[in-house]
Amino acid sequence: MSVAGPRIHTYLWDRCFLLQGHEYELDRRHNPYHRPSATLLVAHEGSFELGINGEPPREYEAVLLPVNIQRDWITSHGRPFTIADAGVSSQAYLRLAPYLSPGQPRVLAPALRDRLRGLLARHDPGVLDVEAAVLLFGAAVDACCDPPRPPLRREPRILRVMEQIERLPLDQLSHEDLSQEAQLSASRLRALFQRHVGCTISQYMRWVAGSKAAEMWREGSSFTDIALAAGFYDLAHADRVMNEIFGMNPTVMTDPRLYQLHFRR
Template identity: 30%
Template sequence: MVIVIGASDEIRLVTERGAYTGRCLLVSPNVSRSIEVNNATGLYSIQLDPASRLSQYLRRHVPGEKPVVDLSKKAEGFVLETSGAALGKPPGDPDIAAASQRVLDALFGDAVAFPATECRVQTVAGCLKARVPVRTDPRSLARLCGISESRLVHLFASVTGVSIREYLLWVKARKAVSMFASGKTLTEVAHATSFSDQAHLSRTFKRYFGLTPSFLSNPRLVRISNSATGCRAEPDCGRHCGHSSFRIADPAKLC
């Protein structure tokens, strides 16, 4: 899931099922979209880990199968002010990740009381994030969890809403984002994250982030912050861990 915030004005997301306009929009998984903003609007985007407690909470509480949910009323005041202030922070500022956490706490404070992510799902998610393998190996992951392969495949999808393979794609995309933030080139990123080619990398980025790799790799236009915490193979910390934040410095270049 993705939360997109227009710090100073409304943003417009165009999906296959229609267009949505607001100051704060929640985008469901696997929703292809394009983003439209005016030249003066700073864009703040928080990418949520599908295996996190918050994602489980949202899957349970977001009504219906809506591709986009307007959270603008909940975002008035603190959320908009916090995201707007974060847009002005320099790259690498530790307050960027903290600002994202404050935004999530303000929007979804009840999620902290939601049950922790199932421990075997945490184990698989932690393993994939630690190793970032070329491809998934459900049989080995099932042995690690002490259950059958078919049971693990079903359990992971039912808890996270994505398959193990789709989750690995998300992990690779998140690693690519971190590499872009450190100044790596598109070619270096595609090779290091085991995407078959730059076209595959581009398709994945459009799917998960609604933005192209070439756009995200430009530090003049985008500032990136990754939360180092996440849903690893350890008890869920109870906060909304595992997110990446994109701050679009020049939204005019989106189109």
């Protein structure tokens, strides 16, 4: 795995993030990863190269990726690039879900691409504060949700399970307890969760724990303390999960030569 380019700015809040850089590259061809999120990728000019689902990389200008698509390779060819990522538990994801193409990227039409580029052109990558990043993210989601469609609605029992996973550390969660919370058999819960959320319960549990760990970084705690508080068994377990959900390990994510993390307070 390699990340290239000058410092990349990543703004994080409420299970969403906005990533911007003057150039960007992520190579996971030998270890692909999947995210429980909808992801918008936009080249500010020209095109970028994207490899997904083990297929040969293709050139895109603006694309919307669905939940859990296999991500292998991204390079912006040394040009400015933006990623807007809406996790499956976010309100932004519920709005974007009706516009996704399951298992395949949705190539955005030229008019929408140009609208997004117009929004991005107002801000040089790396000069935003977090609130401005949140507003830019919201404007990009608004642009993608045109014409309006009803947002995704989830089954109440699935929402209770998601809330339980949010409340507890990873090591205090069990499929048996979650089945009891939903008052469903384990097999029925697994099927419903996959249909309503787009990922397995286990993957969602790991994603929430990893997201909690990322949020704890802003407090300045050691990664050992963060890993234990989020419910990971040890540092190796935390490292594997962060690689799985963010496409890179914590050492890379927190390297100030590569990434600058900005958290909403």
